[in-house]
Amino acid sequence: MEEINCKKCGKIISSEFPHCPYCRESLSKEKQDRANYFSLCRHCGRGLRRIWITCPYCNGILDSISYEKYKHMESKNPEAVESNRKGNEYLESRDAANAIKCYERAIELDPSYTVAWRSKGISLLNIGRDSEALSCFERATELNPNYAPAWRNKGVSLLRLGKYPEALSCYERAIELDPNNAFAWRNKGISLLNMGRYSEALSCFERATELNPKDAHAWWNKGVALQELGRDTLANECLDKAKQLGYKE
Numbered sequence: 001m002e003e004i005n006c007k008k009c010g011k012i013i014s015s016e017f018p019h020c021p022y023c024r025e026s027l028s029k030e031k032q033d034r035a036n037y038f039s040l041c042r043h044c045g046r047g048l049r050r051i052w053i054t055c056p057y058c059n060g061i062l063d064s065i066s067y068e069k070y071k072h073m074e075s076k077n078p079e080a081v082e083s084n085r086k087g088n089e090y091l092e093s094r095d096a097a098n099a100i101k102c103y104e105r106a107i108e109l110d111p112s113y114t115v116a117w118r119s120k121g122i123s124l125l126n127i128g129r130d131s132e133a134l135s136c137f138e139r140a141t142e143l144n145p146n147y148a149p150a151w152r153n154k155g156v157s158l159l160r161l162g163k164y165p166e167a168l169s170c171y172e173r174a175i176e177l178d179p180n181n182a183f184a185w186r187n188k189g190i191s192l193l194n195m196g197r198y199s200e201a202l203s204c205f206e207r208a209t210e211l212n213p214k215d216a217h218a219w220w221n222k223g224v225a226l227q228e229l230g231r232d233t234l235a236n237e238c239l240d241k242a243k244q245l246g247y248k249e
Contacts, residue, residue, distance in 0.1 A: 084119065087103040091119065100124065103116045114144045115140075117136050118149065121137045125157060130157045130161050159187060171184050171185075171191060183212075192204060202222065205221050223238030
């Protein structure tokens with residue numbers, strides 16, 4: 001399964017898709033390092049994200065390894081599961097309002113439904129309701145303190161709210177749970193950068209670019225950290241690399 005980049009929106013997706021599932025543009029063949037979709041549903045063949053326990057298209061169960069990892073977060077209420085599935089469909093089509101309604105229904109049916117709390121938070125983030133999103137991620141991490149994706153999302157909401165020390169704590173916890181997640185390393189670096197801790201931030205961006213060499217934002221922020229440290233030659237190299245990868249100032 002080849003991993004490619006959408007010409008229009010720039011999302012990294014699987015070559016199994018003839019069109020980008022985000023913007024519907026025909027896909028280019030420019031290879032990328034990682035795909036947002038990590039496996040195919042055994043039942044309908046669609047690409048599945050790590051946040052999903054069941055396929056949002058046919059409700060089929062993920063492969064056994066993934067299911068074992070996340071099954072304790074799945075609801076035992078079939079109606080809640082179905083409402084969550086519908087929410088995933090709306091989220092995928094960028095209909096945040098209806099996605100939120102579905103996730104709220106799932107949570108109403110099962111208040112301890114960790115995945116639904118996180119997905120509701122993602123939908124709220126998508127429409128700029130950062131404080132409400134934070135409350136959802138806080139609930140998700142309360143229900144499951146070992147759920148790394150929820151810690152990463154909680155960090156995003158805190159970054160947007162300018163709460164950098166709190167965001168840093170979230171990314172440290174996320175990295176403790178999932179040490180090879182490039183996104184967590186990059187955003188930990190952004191938290192440190194905003195706190196003026198430039199050397200520590202640089203180390204994070206170095207790790208992020210090792211894990212995902214195609215992350216333009218990580219290269220850009222690495223360049224910013226190097227500028228702050230007075231290392232202008234290396235900084236310019238990183239900034240140029242970011243622009244080559246499509247970073248827009």
